[in-house]
Amino acid sequence: MEGSPGKRVQPTSPGSAPCTDRLSDLPEGVLHHIMSFLTSRQATCVLSKRWCYLWRSVPCINADYKQFEVTHSEAGDGEAPALFKRFVNRLLELRDPVASLDKFCLRYSISYDNDDDTDPQDAVANRWISHAFQKKARVVEVYVDLVYADLFPLAINHSVFTSS
Numbered sequence: 001m002e003g004s005p006g007k008r009v010q011p012t013s014p015g016s017a018p019c020t021d022r023l024s025d026l027p028e029g030v031l032h033h034i035m036s037f038l039t040s041r042q043a044t045c046v047l048s049k050r051w052c053y054l055w056r057s058v059p060c061i062n063a064d065y066k067q068f069e070v071t072h073s074e075a076g077d078g079e080a081p082a083l084f085k086r087f088v089n090r091l092l093e094l095r096d097p098v099a100s101l102d103k104f105c106l107r108y109s110i111s112y113d114n115d116d117d118t119d120p121q122d123a124v125a126n127r128w129i130s131h132a133f134q135k136k137a138r139v140v141e142v143y144v145d146l147v148y149a150d151l152f153p154l155a156i157n158h159s160v161f162t163s164s
Helices: 028-035 079-094 121-134
Strands: 060-064 103-108 139-144
Touching (some): 103 121
Parallel strands (some): 060 103
């Protein structure tokens, strides 16, 4: 499907009239609700010009490291966790600072190999959880996957859970 920049793409199927982009005509609150069912990585993909910045204020952050898993042929070992950390750090950095946050869901896997990082992985996860509480998230879910024998549990800093 090709279209000129700034115009809505109107795909057609054989024997039918052009389709219109009715989703983009919905109110922002409805679009936020729809986007809340997506992972944060999916929500940041630009589907329409109107949706370009909506991800910055979606009331649900669903950060799942599994969205960054790649095969060994696609990337070197250890690249997926680094990509995930960069993505979540950037997501939180670029998020609208006045946007409310209702739910923060983090699915994380911590590996023992931490050679390429400056921050310990526990500190990174604790910083993300703290961010959710600072934004007064009503629901905070943290899942730590222990898939391989070389993984160890997330050490939660209990001061992170100080919340009003």
